[in-house]
Amino acid sequence: MLEKMDSFFENRVAGYDEHMLTEIEGADEFYKFTALQLPAEANTEVLDLGCGTGLELEEYFALNPRACVTGIDLSEAMLRTLAEKFLDKSLRLINGSYFDEPFEAGRYAAAVSVESLHHFTGNQKRALYKKVFHALAEDGYFILTDYFAETDELEKEYFDTLKRLKQAEKITDDAFYHYDTPLTTAHEIEILREAGFSSVSILKNWGATHTIKAVRQKSEKTS
Numbered sequence: 001m002l003e004k005m006d007s008f009f010e011n012r013v014a015g016y017d018e019h020m021l022t023e024i025e026g027a028d029e030f031y032k033f034t035a036l037q038l039p040a041e042a043n044t045e046v047l048d049l050g051c052g053t054g055l056e057l058e059e060y061f062a063l064n065p066r067a068c069v070t071g072i073d074l075s076e077a078m079l080r081t082l083a084e085k086f087l088d089k090s091l092r093l094i095n096g097s098y099f100d101e102p103f104e105a106g107r108y109a110a111a112v113s114v115e116s117l118h119h120f121t122g123n124q125k126r127a128l129y130k131k132v133f134h135a136l137a138e139d140g141y142f143i144l145t146d147y148f149a150e151t152d153e154l155e156k157e158y159f160d161t162l163k164r165l166k167q168a169e170k171i172t173d174d175a176f177y178h179y180d181t182p183l184t185t186a187h188e189i190e191i192l193r194e195a196g197f198s199s200v201s202i203l204k205n206w207g208a209t210h211t212i213k214a215v216r217q218k219s220e221k222t223s
Contacts, residue, residue, distance in 0.1 A: 001169060002165055002166065002169060002171060002177040002179060003178050004176065004178070005074055005119065005176035006074040006075055006076075009074065009178075010076070010077045010078075013053065013075065013078050016052065016053055016078070016081075017055060020055060021055070024115070024147075024209070025207040025208070026205075026206020026207060026209050027206075029206060030114075030204075030206055030211065031059050031114065031145075032059045033204060034114055035056055035057075035059035035060040035062075035063055036059075037143045037203065037213065038063075038064070038110050038112060039064070039109045040063065040064050041064075042066035043066055043067070043090075044064070044067055044110070045068050045069075045070070045109055046068070046069045046070070046110050046111070046112060047069075047070050047112070047132070047135060048069055048111075048112050049072055049111065049113040049116060049117070049128075050072070050073055050074075050116025050117065051079075051082060051093075052116070053078050053081045053082050054071070055114070056114045057082070057086065057089075058085065061086060065089070069091055070091075070092045070093075070094065070108075071092070072096060072101055073095065074095070074096070074097060074176070075095075079095055098128060099124060099128055103131050103132070104135060105135060106137050106138075107135055107137070108135050108136055108137065108140055110136070110141055110143065111135065111140075111141075111143070112143045112145075113142075113144050113146065114145045115145065115209075116146070117144065117146050118147055118148070118181065119178065120176075120181070121159070122183060122187060125183075125188075126191050129142075129194075129196075129214075130195045130196060133197060134196075137216075138216065138217075138218045139216065139217065140216050141213055141214060142192075142197070142213070142214045142215075142216075143211065143212075143213055144192075144212045144213075144214070145212075147180075147209040147210075148182045148183060148184055148185045148209075149183060152187075155181075155187065158180060158182065161179075165179065182208075189202075192214045197214035197216060199213075199214070199217055200212065200213070200214045201213055
């Protein structure tokens with residue numbers, strides 16, 4: 001049966017880090033690689049979407065211990081675990097949905113998300129990425145490390161399966177449920193460009209997991 005997103009992660013927080021680091025191809029590399037893409041300057045402001053227990057932040061704070069991070073996650077238990085890891089770091093944690101939370105315009109030098117956004121539709125992401133774009137300073141950028149569907153057909157199959165499951169369980173669309181619906185990298189990049197980013201590129205991949213960088217260039221103006 002489908003579980004609500006927040007409950008799914010609340011129930012798995014105890015073994016989450018071990019699962020992510022040992023069961024996902026490339027995880028022993030992509031958390032560190034992602035952190036290496038983030039700003040190295042002290043006191044820089046970074047927005048982390050779906051921060052979870054902070055696996056990417058373990059790597060990032062090792063590189064930049066004076067970074068200032070705003071982390072958003074649906075799971076209160078995961079945020080507690082994250083806070084306990086980084087008692088001496090500059091963390092602002094928000095227990096909520098990054099689709100609903102307002103972002104301060106122009107505040108962040110960078111935004112990051114790791115293995116979180118593969119649960120949502122293109123339309124949901126388009127609206128979110130527009131918010132991220134507006135939240136970035138000029139020359140700010142978004143680092144997205146996530147796994148993606150290999151083909152258009154597989155992408156469609158994921159969404160069709162979720163639709164059937166929700167219909168069978170009489171589930172409405174007024175809450176998030178945990179089920180993987182990754183887009184292809186081509187569709188993800190298209191949506192990022194539609195959100196305002198003109199410079200979007202794939203930096204590296206580990207099997208189905210890719211790191212994408214989307215830059216808000218100085219010449220790009222918000223609308």
